[in-house]
Amino acid sequence: MTAPATAPAATLEVRSVTKRFGGVVAVDDVTFSARTGEVLGVMGPNGAGKTTLFNVISGVQRPTSGDVSLRGLPLTGRLVEDVASCGVTRTFQTPVMFWGLTVRESVEVALAAREFGGTYPPSPLRELVPSGLGTSGRLRARAELRERADAILTRAGIAPMADRATESLAFGEERLLELARALAVDPTVLLLDEPLSGLNPDEIEAVIASIRAARASGVAVLLVEHAVGELLAVADRVVVLDHGRMIAQGSPTQVAADPVVIDAYIGDELE
Amino acid sequence: MIASLWQYVLSGVVDGAIFALVAAGFVLIYQVTGLINFAQGEFAMIGAMTAASLATAGMPTPAAAGLAVLAAAVVGAICYLLAIRPARAATGVTLIFITLGLDVALRGLALFVWGTNPLSLNAFSSGNAIQIFGGALPPQALWVLGSDVVVFVALYLFFRHTYAGTAVRAAVANPPIASTFGIPLRTFAFWSFVVAAAIGGIGGVMIAPITSATYDMGLTLGLAGFVAAVLGGLDSLPGALLGGFVLGIVEHVAGGLWSTGWEQGVGFLILVLVLVLRPQGLLGRAARRA
Numbered sequence: 001m002t003a004p005a006t007a008p009a010a011t012l013e014v015r016s017v018t019k020r021f022g023g024v025v026a027v028d029d030v031t032f033s034a035r036t037g038e039v040l041g042v043m044g045p046n047g048a049g050k051t052t053l054f055n056v057i058s059g060v061q062r063p064t065s066g067d068v069s070l071r072g073l074p075l076t077g078r079l080v081e082d083v084a085s086c087g088v089t090r091t092f093q094t095p096v097m098f099w100g101l102t103v104r105e106s107v108e109v110a111l112a113a114r115e116f117g118g119t120y121p122p123s124p125l126r127e128l129v130p131s132g133l134g135t136s137g138r139l140r141a142r143a144e145l146r147e148r149a150d151a152i153l154t155r156a157g158i159a160p161m162a163d164r165a166t167e168s169l170a171f172g173e174e175r176l177l178e179l180a181r182a183l184a185v186d187p188t189v190l191l192l193d194e195p196l197s198g199l200n201p202d203e204i205e206a207v208i209a210s211i212r213a214a215r216a217s218g219v220a221v222l223l224v225e226h227a228v229g230e231l232l233a234v235a236d237r238v239v240v241l242d243h244g245r246m247i248a249q250g251s252p253t254q255v256a257a258d259p260v261v262i263d264a265y266i267g268d269e270l271e
Numbered sequence: 272m273i274a275s276l277w278q279y280v281l282s283g284v285v286d287g288a289i290f291a292l293v294a295a296g297f298v299l300i301y302q303v304t305g306l307i308n309f310a311q312g313e314f315a316m317i318g319a320m321t322a323a324s325l326a327t328a329g330m331p332t333p334a335a336a337g338l339a340v341l342a343a344a345v346v347g348a349i350c351y352l353l354a355i356r357p358a359r360a361a362t363g364v365t366l367i368f369i370t371l372g373l374d375v376a377l378r379g380l381a382l383f384v385w386g387t388n389p390l391s392l393n394a395f396s397s398g399n400a401i402q403i404f405g406g407a408l409p410p411q412a413l414w415v416l417g418s419d420v421v422v423f424v425a426l427y428l429f430f431r432h433t434y435a436g437t438a439v440r441a442a443v444a445n446p447p448i449a450s451t452f453g454i455p456l457r458t459f460a461f462w463s464f465v466v467a468a469a470i471g472g473i474g475g476v477m478i479a480p481i482t483s484a485t486y487d488m489g490l491t492l493g494l495a496g497f498v499a500a501v502l503g504g505l506d507s508l509p510g511a512l513l514g515g516f517v518l519g520i521v522e523h524v525a526g527g528l529w530s531t532g533w534e535q536g537v538g539f540l541i542l543v544l545v546l547v548l549r550p551q552g553l554l555g556r557a558a559r560r561a
Contacts, residue, residue, distance in 0.1 A: 058451060084453040098444040101437065109441045112434040113452045145434075185452060 017066035026052040028244035041235030048241040059083035087188030095174040097166040104162040110184035156180035279527035287519020292474035293496025294511035296467035303463035312493020313377035318472030319484035323390035340472040347468020381486035392479040504555020
């Protein structure tokens with residue numbers, strides 16, 4: 001996969017971000033940008049600072065120094081929910097479910113989060129009365145949201161399990177639902193933390209198809225993945241971290257041929 | 272003997288309905304914030320005392336009842352904003368002690384405002400006692416049971432048939448992840464205190480015509496509500512309902528058959544048994560990975 005001929009403007013800017021935990025520097029003066037409609041691979045061995053970087057971008061942790069912005073809007077210092085409302089969504093190394101909700105409800109709650117934006121959650125009374133008395137507009141909106149949730153589940157390949165409780169899902173199904181849920185909010189930036197780990201070949205194919213679809217729809221996808229072959233195949237550009245520092249960035253071909261990267265990471269992975 | 276036993280059960284159902292309302296407040300706040308609010312019983316006291324004092328001052332009972340529930344909700348909001356929210360980064364134990372402090376402070380405030388004399392509130396409807404298979408219930412019992420139906424049906428509709436309710440369930444299931452979808456946890460925490468306080472206030476208003484209202488009634492109601500909530504399962508609103516009725520009936524039967532001094536003792540004994548045999552409560556879920 002090659003980068004577009006004319007690169008669009010940067011969507012996400014990460015500038016000189018450092019994150020320390022006591023004496024440990026997890027992320028060390030990292031600067032890069034992600035563009036609209038591209039997959040930016042983030043590579044590095046365990047402990048390189050990839051997940052910490054995602055935590056900083058998504059607002060889970062504040063950087064010790066440096067800042068993150070989305071289309072010029074500063075994200076640093078905002079609450080996690082505010083960063084999410086700005087359009088940054090993420091998944092986690094271990095998929096995390098909303099226990100007690102069904103698969104469809106999990107996507108619906110994400111859709112509703114996007115739908116109602118800053119007024120989320122919508123007034124319960126406003127919702128309850130129409131659903132109880134049945135005004136056509138409200139019911140139609142509810143039906144539309146449900147249809148959109150079902151369409152997302154169909155694209156993710158998990159439509160048959162829409163009514164199942166999330167507690168009953170297998171690991172791979174959880175991963176597919178987590179990705180579907182993240183895409184449901186129509187993100188500007190999507191942070192995927194090892195979305196392929198623990199999946200069977202069919203599930204890997206489904207996840208990669210979803211990533212490509214997200215890119216095609218204009219999402220800036222940041223992809224942390226230890227499956228180097230798959231990452232290099234799907235990414236437009238790659239940044240490589242090692243011990244918190246960014247040691248390389250460029251096209252997948254450039255990075256795969258970089259001796260520093262091979263020495264630090266890829267060599268071990270491809271052997 | 273059988274007739275007496277049946278009467279104890281009927282009386283226990285009425286008390287149990289009140290315990291269930293207080294327990295619902297415990298469960299609601301625990302589910303949304305992970306906090307056990309030991310001041311929950313005081314919201315019922317504020318509802319009862321406010322309604323009784325307004326009615327005594329000449330306000331029509333329905334208006335007094337409505338304002339009393341509103342007053343409890345406002346106190347719940349103030350408690351959250353002044354005592355809980357500023358300490359949200361504190362440990363669970365610290366927050367529990369804060370709620371214990373709130374409990375004492377609200378009771379002290381009530382003593383200051385209303386004094387030690389009990390206040391009475393007229394029953395919401397007049398008429399003879401209702402006969403049920405030889406047992407009797409006061410007409411106010413129907414209001415108590417009716418308020419349980421309204422509150423629990425409203426909570427069910429909210430949680431199961433609104434997106435806001437689904438969002439709360441998502442936030443309850445995993446607060447950090449819910450926040451990454453823009454679900455505002457602090458707003459939910461605030462409203463959980465407001466709604467729990469209002470529900471407690473409803474309980475207080477409903478029980479006041481039966482027991483009268485005193486400044487220290489919140490302590491007893493709070494303890495009973497806590498036992499009922501744990502009995503039914505701290506993460507289960509249906510459990511709060513069941514726990515309330517079980518506790519109310521057990522206490523009244525034990526008190527009737529042996530001595531009123533046994534009432535609370537037997538209630539706590541049942542709680543210990545349930546916690547040993549089924550730690551998550553009667554309808555609660557066992558601990559799961561997050």
